[in-house]
Amino acid sequence: MTDFRVAPGQVHEDQLTASIEKHTSQIPSSLYLGAALAAMVASASFHLAKKEHPALFVCQWAAPFLLLGIYNKLVKQHGSDGTTRVSI
Template identity: 70%
Template sequence: MTDYRVSKGEAREDQVTAAIEKVTSQVPSSAYLAAALASMIASLTFKASKKDHAALFVGQWAAPFLLMGIYNKLVKLHGSDATAGGAPLQS
């Protein structure tokens, strides 16, 4: 059976991704948490105002904000690319 896994150092991120991560890594991780909480509060407010569609729409923003926060934290801890001098990933 063929092994399709990518080994460390075999693939590198492109410059666009590295540039985006350079800018977004300057955003504090708590900002993403605050955005998620704000979307939950806004959703609750819309729901209380009987605006169900808006409540569902805004309420679904919480998960992506939290995922962006996790990604941001990983970039800060391990670097943009495993070969770019970041901390090695634990397996």
């Protein structure tokens, strides 16, 4: 059986990715959680106003906001490429 895992330090991120992560890591993780909660509240408001299509559309924003928050947290903990540690 072939092992396709990438070993730590085997692959490095490019400078564009590192630059984006440097700037986005300064955003607090609570902002992403707040955005997800706001999307849920907005969706519930649309639903109560009997606007089903906007309610479903806005409701789908919560998961990407939470995923961005998780990614943000991982970048803060492990750095851009997993071989460096970011001191915060």
